[in-house]
Amino acid sequence: MRRSSVAWAIRDFSNLFIYSKKLEEYSTISRLSHASILLVASTLTRLYLDGVASILGFSYITIMALITISMFKGFKNIVRGMILLVFFTGIALFTYLVSGLLGWSRQDPVSVLSGTMYVYALFTSFSCLLQLVSIREWGGLMNRLGFKNASLIMGLTLLQTPLIIIYTSEAYTTIKLKYGNKRLYKVVTPLILLTFYTARGLAEAYILYGFHVGNELTKWSSRDLLLYLTSVIVLTGVLLLILIG
Amino acid sequence: MNTGNYTLLVKDLYYRYPGRGLVLRGLNLVVSRGEHVIIIGDTGSGKTTLARVISKTADLIYGGEVSGEIYLSGRRLSDIKLSELHKYIHVIGQNPYLHFTAHIVREDLYNYALRVTGSRKHATRAFKRVVEALGLHSLLDKYFLELSGGEAKRVAVSKALIPDPELLVFDEPLMWLDDRGIMDFQEVLRVLRYLGKSVIVLEHRFIPIARLFDRIYLLDNGRLYDVTDKTLRITRQRLDPAVIDGERRVREIGDTVLRALNITQKYNGRIVLNNVNIEVRRGESILIYGLNGSGKTTLLKILAGYLKPSRGRVERLGRAIYIPQNIPLFFTEETIGKEIIEICRAWSRGSQCIEEGLRNCRELGLFIDESPFTLSHGQMVKLAILIARLSGADIILLDEPFSGLTYIDRAKLIDYISSSNSTFILATSNLDAIGNSMWSQLYVLEEGSLKPLNQIPTSSLKWASIIYEEIKRGLGN
Incomplete structure (x- = not known):
């Protein structure tokens, strides 16, 4: 990856923490259940499949999650957002494989690849939860479950996470040019401070505006059928793999 | 005094943050219904603190001691419940992006309307009213992170x-x-005047908007002074630009240190920079003017060697360092002294570099044990330039260094840059930084193209700082 691309990859990564503008086309329940099924499928694959079958299972879940997210946010956005994750898992995968070939690691390549694909499947499924369910809906859900304070904290955190990721990109550029390649870990200091300032600013916004938690979660939309069908395909595919594998 | 006749009445207000000295010292202020007031003052004079005190956040978030009387539309502030405060006062803070409580503008506004009104019918009505008043239709379906500073401010209003x-x-x-955003804000003030709202603006860059206010106050040493007549009189005077800008400083210009040839940059399928050419020689100070989103930051990062352009090439015969607009991101150490030591070590510049750095800090009035993060914005920029020079960088790239600075601090920063022999490339979105004779090359970045700026505006930064000095003269005696 070109060094200049790292900062943009970080910036694009923030996209994965912002919910879609098209949420209203589907009901809350269908979106939430689809994201949950992706997570359940990842867990089932982890528990009941191993070897090449697990790689197939995780790849299948990742692809289905990416298809779902691209339905809501467009394919380009998702690909760009995933670059950072691919970059880091790629480095990890390469390191493991090389160390295995040199005899420093006892992990076999298949289990290393399976672990990598598990990260993708888990991340994309989790990302679905953030991109397919709005902050207000999360607040409403948690409120119904009786976690009123937690819903507030979670809402405010999710709200500002993309902004902090964008700051990270800017800090990365600045520190790299200031110190060269040697001291990139120093990015952490200004980021902690900016996060603190942002949190204080948010507290002021909370006093001024409060935080709206929606209790009205939508239960049905005609387009839900498509999402439920996709959920069934995900679950059936994974169950078939478990039965065969 | 009948407190009910006024939107805001502040009597003998004192405030101190926990463990610090008094910021407000017996401040008095009256704002009548529909009146528009601007309060000017130095950085750290207490303008933001005043906004926090009259909106209760000083008490609720920062703690500290408040004494004095505050009435909002006849009701004592302490008697107003937090849940009903928004009916009396609203503060639009410096960072408009922190006003959002949802990612999408439409949702953010509607949710708030629903929270305030309690019913969908009334929420829809309130939502439509503000969208119409401020012409927000084109922004409603955007993520708040996609908005420019001016757009975010309009949504916050x-x-x-x-x-x-x-x-x-x-x-x-x-x-x-940027300059277009300032015109937008002037329009917002006109709309608020039409709606009959009382307005207080706390701002040190007052010249572009001063004439739109009924009263102008200066906040100095914790107290307010009415400077309306004086300010309007002085700003009407025309000063001789030659006197204002002073003599052109002769800088030693050396060999070419950077050459950018036919730079084109695309992002998300959009052309950000189109065939940009620039040549920089050692010792030059170059200014690039462009509105927000014109590609200034991208160009600086390409020139610094951080971004690789989609097309074209940059020949760099030296190292560049980049100082961002969000200046705290530049600092990494807990004290100024450690910043100096770290930068000298990072570039193996030896103990002489550390000694020079510490000496320069003293000359700038900076204490080595102080945290760089607690400095004022102007001091931060100066320290960042010092660090950049100590690193041995051949080119210093400054991205919007003036935002948040008073006129006097801006002029001082220009003087500081001017007195240095380093090579500077500075990007700004405000024309009031330009009318100064120190720049060896002036450019405007517009629709991706970089063109020489031939018409230099007559109103200069120095002129603004002279006006501000004049307004302050003789107060508090």
Whole structure:
């Protein structure tokens, strides 16, 4: 990856923490259940499949999650957002494989690849939860479950996470040019401070505006059928793999 | 005095943050219904603190001691419940992006309307009212992170208008705004005047908007002084630009240190920079003017060697360092002294570099044990330039260094840059930084193209700082 691309990859990564503008086309329940099924499928694959079958299972879940997210946010956005994750898992995968070939690691390549694909499947499924369910809906859900304070904290955190990721990109550029390649870990200091300032600013916004938690979660939309069908395909595919594998 | 006749009445207000000295010292202020007031003052003079005190956040978030009387539309502030405060006052803070409580503008405004009104019918009505008043239709379906500073500010104003408060307080509204954004804000003020709202603006860059206010106050040493007549009189005077800018400083110009040839940059399928050419020689100071989103930051990063252009090439015969607009991101150490030591070590510049750095800090009035993060914005920029010079960088790239600075601090920063022999490339979105004779090359970045700026505006930064000095003269005696 070109060094200049790292900062943009970080910036694009923030996209994965912002919910879609098209949420209203589907009901809350269908979106939430689809994201949950992706997570359940990842867990089932982890528990009941191993070897090449697990790689197939995780790849299948990742692809289905990416298809779902691209339905809501467009394919380009998702690909760009995933670059950072691919970059880091790629480095990890390469390191493991090389160390295995040199005899420093006892992990076999298949289990290393399976672990990598598990990260993708888990991340994309989790990302679905953030991109397919709005902050207000999360607040409403948690409120119904009786976690009123937690819903507030979670809402405010999710709200500002993309902004902090964008700051990270800017800090990365600045520190790299200031110190060269040697001291990139120093990015952490200004980021902690900016996060603190942002949190204080948010507290002021909370006093001024409060935080709206929606209790009205939508239960049905005609387009839900498509999402439920996709959920069934995900679950059936994974169950078939478990039965065969 | 009948407190009910006024939107805001402040009597003998004192305030101190926990463990610190008094910031406000017996401040008095009266704002009548529909009146527009601007409060000017130095950085750290207490403008933001005043906004925090009259909106209760000073008490609730920062703690500290408040004494004195504050009435909002006849009601004592301490008697107003937090849940009903928005009907009386709304503060639009410096960072408009922190006003959002949802990612999408439409949702953010509607949710707030729903929260304030309690019913869908009334929420829809309030939502429509503010969207119409401030012409937000094109912004409604955007993520708040996609908005420019000016657009975010406009949305923040609309949000503040939803509960129909009597008083709106703007804390440094021009910060982060380019010249077009400033015109937008002038329009917002006109709309608020039409709606009959009382307005307090806390701003040190007052010249572009001063004439739109009924009263102008200067906040100095914790007290307010009415400087309306004086300010309007002085700003009407025309000063000789030659006297203002002074003599052109002769800089030693050396060999070419950077050459950018046919730079084109695309992002998300959009052309950000189109065939940009620039040549920089050692010792030059170059200014690039462009509105927000014109590609200034991208160009600086390409020139610094951080971004690789889609097309074209940059020949760099030296190392560049980049100082961002969000200046705290530049610092990494807990004290100024450690910053100096770290930068000298990182570039193996030896103990002489450390000694020079510490000596320069003293000359700039900076204490080595102080945290760089607690400095004022102007001091931060100066320290960042010092660090960049100590690193041995051949080119220093400054991205919007003036935002948040008073006229005097801006002029001082220009003098500091001017007195240095380093090579500078500075990007700004405000023309008032330009009318100065120190720049060896002036450019405007427009629709991706970089063109020489031939018409230098007559109103200069130095002129603005002279006006501000004049307004301050003789007060408090």
